[in-house]
Amino acid sequence: MATDIERYGTCVTIGGGVGTAIAYPVTRALTEAGNEVISIIGGRSREYVVLEDELREVAHEVYPCTDDGSYGYDGFVTGKLQELIDEGRHIDYVLAVGPVPMMRAVAEVTRPHGIPTVASLTPIMVDGTGMCGGCRVEVGGETKFACVDGPEFDAHLVDFTLLERRNRAYEWWENWRMREMSEAGEPA
Numbered sequence: 001m002a003t004d005i006e007r008y009g010t011c012v013t014i015g016g017g018v019g020t021a022i023a024y025p026v027t028r029a030l031t032e033a034g035n036e037v038i039s040i041i042g043g044r045s046r047e048y049v050v051l052e053d054e055l056r057e058v059a060h061e062v063y064p065c066t067d068d069g070s071y072g073y074d075g076f077v078t079g080k081l082q083e084l085i086d087e088g089r090h091i092d093y094v095l096a097v098g099p100v101p102m103m104r105a106v107a108e109v110t111r112p113h114g115i116p117t118v119a120s121l122t123p124i125m126v127d128g129t130g131m132c133g134g135c136r137v138e139v140g141g142e143t144k145f146a147c148v149d150g151p152e153f154d155a156h157l158v159d160f161t162l163l164e165r166r167n168r169a170y171e172w173w174e175n176w177r178m179r180e181m182s183e184a185g186e187p188a
């Protein structure tokens with residue numbers, strides 16, 4: 001389903017790693033809809049922070065963050081989000097997309113403040129048509145298929161523990177194949 005773009009007021013879009021590529025068009029659309037948009041983007045270190053220049057053209061404020069402090073805010077995107085809340089910034093809407101632990105952490109930062117928060121989920125998808133069930137997620141106790149019902153859901157209702165477990169379903173085979181490729185000298 002398409003992202004719900006409305007005039008919310010002040011929005012924060014949060015992208016972790018390659019999730020920033022998804023946060024970018026949403027940021028642009030939210031700005032075009034008349035919102036004030038703050039973008040927080042993170043990565044392990046400077047080289048993993050992407051699309052900063054592009055976001056600066058479409059967001060009102062952009063805060064790059066790095067886990068190792070090599071660039072921008074020294075810490076996780078959630079630390080920067082918490083800082084904005086502690087400064088008394090009024091926030092009407094948050095969108096988070098990136099690694100599951102990051103989206104879970106964003107939901108826990110906004111929950112006590114009742115800030116509507118959407119997570120763009122990244123389960124393993126196979127057919128993308130709602131037939132295979134590969135992208136099954138639990139939201140508010142109900143089973144949803146991210147490919148047809150999402151991928152965006154109320155982050156305060158998502159069962160992130162289950163999502164994390166399901167995303168590791170093929171880990172053994174992935175590791176085995178990576179080892180095989182590395183032994184054969186194939187590029188990963």
Ligand code: FES
Nearest residue numbers: 126128130133147
């Ligand atoms: S990817 Fe198969 S049901 Fe969603």
